[in-house]
Amino acid sequence: MTGLGGPLFPIPTGSLLALGALLFCIGLFGALTRKNLIIVLVSIELMLNAANINLVTFSRLGVNPSLSGQVFSLFTITVAAAEIAVGLALLLAIFRLRRSSEVQDLNVHKW
Amino acid sequence: MFQYWNDYFFVVLFLLLGIFLPVAAIWVLGPLLRPKHPTVAKNTPYESGVEPVGDAHVRYNARYYLFALMFVVFDVETLFLYPWAASFHQLGLFALTEMLMFILMLVIGLAYAWRKKVLEWS
Amino acid sequence: MPNTIDWLHQPYWMTMGPLLTLVVTAFLVMVLELIFRNGDRRWLTGISMLGTLVALGVALGHFNAQPSQALNTVVIDAFSSVFSVLILITVFLVLLFTLDYKGSNRLAAEHTYLLLFAAVGALAMATAVDLVTLYVGLELLSIASYVLVAVRRKSTHSVEGGIKYMLMGALGSAVLLYGISFIYGISGTTNLMSLSAVAVTMYTTYPAITVLGFVLMLFGMGFKLSLVPFHMWTPDAYAGAPSAISSFLATLSKSAAFAMLLRMLLFIFNGVADKVFFWAGILAAITMVVGNFIALPQRNMKRLLAFSSVAQAGYILVPFALIGASTVQDWPSLFDSISFYLFAYTFMTVGAFAVVHIVSEQKHTLDSDALIGLYHRSPWLAVALSIFMLSLAGMPLTAGFLGKFYIFSNTVQLHTPWLGIVLFATSVVSFYYYLGWLRKVFQHNPEEERVAVPISLPMNTLVALCVVLTLVLGLVPATLLHPLLNAHWVY
Numbered sequence: 001m002t003g004l005g006g007p008l009f010p011i012p013t014g015s016l017l018a019l020g021a022l023l024f025c026i027g028l029f030g031a032l033t034r035k036n037l038i039i040v041l042v043s044i045e046l047m048l049n050a051a052n053i054n055l056v057t058f059s060r061l062g063v064n065p066s067l068s069g070q071v072f073s074l075f076t077i078t079v080a081a082a083e084i085a086v087g088l089a090l091l092l093a094i095f096r097l098r099r100s101s102e103v104q105d106l107n108v109h110k111w
Numbered sequence: 112m113f114q115y116w117n118d119y120f121f122v123v124l125f126l127l128l129g130i131f132l133p134v135a136a137i138w139v140l141g142p143l144l145r146p147k148h149p150t151v152a153k154n155t156p157y158e159s160g161v162e163p164v165g166d167a168h169v170r171y172n173a174r175y176y177l178f179a180l181m182f183v184v185f186d187v188e189t190l191f192l193y194p195w196a197a198s199f200h201q202l203g204l205f206a207l208t209e210m211l212m213f214i215l216m217l218v219i220g221l222a223y224a225w226r227k228k229v230l231e232w233s
Numbered sequence: 234m235p236n237t238i239d240w241l242h243q244p245y246w247m248t249m250g251p252l253l254t255l256v257v258t259a260f261l262v263m264v265l266e267l268i269f270r271n272g273d274r275r276w277l278t279g280i281s282m283l284g285t286l287v288a289l290g291v292a293l294g295h296f297n298a299q300p301s302q303a304l305n306t307v308v309i310d311a312f313s314s315v316f317s318v319l320i321l322i323t324v325f326l327v328l329l330f331t332l333d334y335k336g337s338n339r340l341a342a343e344h345t346y347l348l349l350f351a352a353v354g355a356l357a358m359a360t361a362v363d364l365v366t367l368y369v370g371l372e373l374l375s376i377a378s379y380v381l382v383a384v385r386r387k388s389t390h391s392v393e394g395g396i397k398y399m400l401m402g403a404l405g406s407a408v409l410l411y412g413i414s415f416i417y418g419i420s421g422t423t424n425l426m427s428l429s430a431v432a433v434t435m436y437t438t439y440p441a442i443t444v445l446g447f448v449l450m451l452f453g454m455g456f457k458l459s460l461v462p463f464h465m466w467t468p469d470a471y472a473g474a475p476s477a478i479s480s481f482l483a484t485l486s487k488s489a490a491f492a493m494l495l496r497m498l499l500f501i502f503n504g505v506a507d508k509v510f511f512w513a514g515i516l517a518a519i520t521m522v523v524g525n526f527i528a529l530p531q532r533n534m535k536r537l538l539a540f541s542s543v544a545q546a547g548y549i550l551v552p553f554a555l556i557g558a559s560t561v562q563d564w565p566s567l568f569d570s571i572s573f574y575l576f577a578y579t580f581m582t583v584g585a586f587a588v589v590h591i592v593s594e595q596k597h598t599l600d601s602d603a604l605i606g607l608y609h610r611s612p613w614l615a616v617a618l619s620i621f622m623l624s625l626a627g628m629p630l631t632a633g634f635l636g637k638f639y640i641f642s643n644t645v646q647l648h649t650p651w652l653g654i655v656l657f658a659t660s661v662v663s664f665y666y667y668l669g670w671l672r673k674v675f676q677h678n679p680e681e682e683r684v685a686v687p688i689s690l691p692m693n694t695l696v697a698l699c700v701v702l703t704l705v706l707g708l709v710p711a712t713l714l715h716p717l718l719n720a721h722w723v724y
Contacts (some may be wrong), residue, residue: 024411031404040400047407054414063438064421069414072365072423074190076410079372081187083406085180086379087399092176093383093392106396108389109469219260226267 016057024050037094037101041087048080177229188217248303250291251317252356258284259349266342275332277345282328284349289321305424306363315572316359316492319579323485324352326583326698330477332691333590340475344384348481351377355489362500364413364423367493371409375402375457378486382474394466394473401466405456412449415442416501425500433504440508447502447509450494451516457490460516460550461523464543468531471539472599476590479535483542483586484579491549491575495568499556510557514652517554520547521659528666533599534589537666541625542582544663549574551640551652558647566646569714570639576713577624577632577706584699585621587692588614595686604670606678611686615674617696624703626667627660632706 023046030043052073059069095101156163195202195210224230246253261284262277295314302308327348334340350373357370379402383395417423419439420431436443452463459467471479502509524544531537552567559567589599591614596603608615624631637660644653688696706713 020414024407027407028404031400037396037400041403044400044403044407047404048410051407051410051414054411055417058414058418058421062418062421066421068365068423069417071194072368072417074194075365075369078187078190079369079376081183082376083372083399083403085184086376087396087403088176088180090379090383090392090396090399093386094389094396097387097389097392106393108393109472216260219263222267223263 013057013061016053016061020050020053020057022050023047023053035103037091037103040103041084041091045080045084048076052076174232181224181229185217185221188213247291248301248309249307249360250295251288251321252307252353252360254284254288254291255349255353255356258288259346259353262349263346266346273335274342275335277342278328278332281345281349282325285321285325285328285352289318289325292317292321302362305426306366307357307360308362309360312492312496312568313360316488317356319488319572319576320352320355320359320485320492323481323488323579323583324348324355326579326695327477327481327485329691329695329698330480330583330587330590333689334475334477338594340384340477341386344381344478347377347381347384351381351481352485355485358489358493359496362425362496364417364425364428364497367497368406368410368413371457371490371493372406374486374489375406378402378482381478381481382470384478385475388473390473391475392473394470397466398470401456401463405453405463407453408449408456409453412446412453415449416446419443419446425496429500429503432500432502436502436505436508443502443505444509447498448512450497451512454490454494455516458487458494458546458550459543460546461520461543464520464524467543468536468539471542472533472535476535476586476593479538480583480586483538483582487542487546487549488575488579491571495553495571498553499564506557506559508557510554513550514554514557514649517547517550518652518655520544520550521655522547525659525662528663531666532601534593534601534603535586535599537601537670538582538585538589541663541667544659545578545582545625547659548637548640548656549578551656552643554652555643555647555649558649563643563647567643570636570643573639573706573710573713574636577636577703580699580702580706581621581624581631581633584617584696584703585625587695587699588618588621591686591688591692591696595684601670601673604673605676607674607686609677609683611688614686614688614696617700618674619671620700620703622667622670624707626664630707632703632710635707635710 027043027046027048027050030046031040034040034043055069055073055076059066059073062069091101094106098105191213192210195206199206258281262281265280266274266277292314295309296311296318300308300310328345331340331344331348354370354373354375354377357366358374361367361370379395379399382398383392385391413423416428416435419435419442420428422428422431455463456466471482474482498510498513521544524540524547528537528540528544531540549571552570555567556564592603592607593599604618607618620631624633627633627637637656641653641656644650644656
């Protein structure tokens with residue numbers, strides 16, 4: 001079995017991928033069900049980090065290990081930071097207008 | 112496969128110890144050993160030696176968020192400087208030029224924040 | 234190790250020409266905006282348009298050039314040239330559109346260079362052959378779009394549309410990225426060229442993970458393309474944003490996302506197209522049906538155009554689904570259908586948004602009753618809107634008809650008639666709402682004073698350009714089809 005972390009504690013690829021899948025599912029569930037916008041943003045970050053865990057795992061333990069996975073995850077982290085910065089800025093803007101950061105208060109658009 | 116489960120034994124052991132020690136220290140041993148003489152002054156929350164004022168649930172000024180956002184964005188951009196610096200000798204002049212362009216873009220971003228008065232308090 | 238002389242003379246400066254021109258223009262405009270703080274600053278938009286035209290010239294020069302690539306990341310081939318030209322024309326039209334916002338109605342000055350940065354992202358999506366660059370390009374486009382939708386930060390409608398778009402968009406990119414991570418995992422590379430070499434091996438060794446990767450990538454892009462069931466943000470973002478930005482979302486981000494989706498799926502799944510592409514067919518059918526039926530009861534003009542754009546994305550997805558039923562010989566004809574329809578769709582949609590903008594500015598409402606009696610107020614606008622609507626509905630003699638006709642004939646040739654039937658049936662449904670507008674436009678409204686509609690010079694130019702382009706593509710399709718057929722598609 002392919003292992004990471006030395007002879008005493010080899011961590012199998014499957015466990016790491018399972019961790020990623022778990023994070024992704026928690027994030028997806030949170031993003032779709034939570035009411036507070038900040039929690040929704042945090043959940044989306046969890047999903048992005050799940051993808052990062054996958055990328056880093058594969059870059060070390062994948063079918064063809066290569067550095068590009070780690071480089072990719074660096075870019076992902078930066079892009080996620082930019083996305084979250086814009087997200088929080090929009091949240092501040094809506095909070096100033098509505099005094100609320102709950103999803104159900106986003107209701108000015110009607111049919 | 113057997114080896115694999117065997118290794119998980121240590122993980123479980125660590126987990127159990129990790130749960131047991133703080134629980135024992137905080138909720139079991141602590142109350143048994145420490146003296147208990149509460150007074151009003153002892154029960155007030157500690158705020159750097161200053162008399163506590165108001166509730167802990169205050170709303171922070173939105174300005175803090177702006178600074179935090181600025182910090183996060185610029186902090187994360189340095190992520191790219193580190194791998195570049197670590198392999199500076201192999202990458203040479205081409206990467207240096209690219210990095211300078213990258214930093215120039217960051218400087219323009221900072222100038223933008225400055226002109227838009229994000230850096231000023233009040 | 235590259236030395237100074239080498240990289241200065243590399244041909245890749247030329248390969249990345251349009252991209253670099255736009256980046257430089259964007260930063261230039263940004264710095265100028267910081268220096269000149271006062272007065273009417275629409276000349277910044279002028280500089281942006283000039284930069285876009287230069288980039289367009291460079292991109293047109295790439296047409297029919299020998300395929301080349303720079304740094305294993307950016308390529309010139311027929312695919313990238315066609316989509317670069319489309320993207321740059323769209324940016325030019327949208328910039329022209331934003332010239333109409335002046336005085337108390339003006340947009341924050343940031344919109345100019347945000348549009349340019351978004352266009353840089355879109356160009357990267359059309360020209361890159363590396364998953365990292367494609368992803369960063371997509372995010373550059375998306376993040377700039379979130380801000381652009383919320384550009385009126387004092388308006389609840391605008392900011393709320395922006396937030397919904399941001400949440401859905403971020404969710405979409407997370408799903409896309411998760412899919413990409415699996416594809417990277419079973420291939421070990423992010424370069425599309427290398428990926429296309431190992432596509433078949435990948436599928437035979439890990440069929441489940443390959444299909445999972447495909448589905449996640451398709452669904453992730455589905456958020457950006459507003460395919461049903463990922464379209465929830467579309468009407469709110471389009472209705473909340475200023476019309477110029479709505480037209481930008483409806484055309485530019487869709488073209489770029491389609492370019493990226495096509496390039497990605499084609500390179501990664503080229504050997505196993507018949508195994509995975511039926512997923513796109515299912516999405517296309519749902520999108521066409523739901524998009525057209527939800528559009529029926531809409532009274533808000535921009536919401537109707539939003540649902541119409543959802544439905545149109547469904548039509549464009551049909552050739553994607555057909556890739557699964559085709560052989561490599563059929564691909565050029567499918568690409569022609571996709572790119573022709575995208576060109577046609579861009580011109581008629583920008584035109585329709587422009588007319589809606591002019592009418593709603595005069596009447597101060599987005600309700601479609603504002604169109605009543607438009608013919609008596611401005612015959613020119615009424616005729617222009619009729620052309621756009623007939624083209625969107627797919628009436629003969631317009632670009633939209635030919636676009637749909639090509640896609641329909643593809644479905645017949647490739648023995649997938651059920652998609653053709655859905656396309657045809659839902660188009661008939663769409664006649665109801667498109668022609669419903671025309672009925673209002675030509676309706677006589679006796680109480681209405683015959684106040685002529687004021688049209689600014691930029692808007693007149695924009696509407697005229699869109700009318701001409703829609704008619705040219707409809708009457709003389711060879712102008713566009715000829716270069717498309719002669720292009721060297723590389724895959």
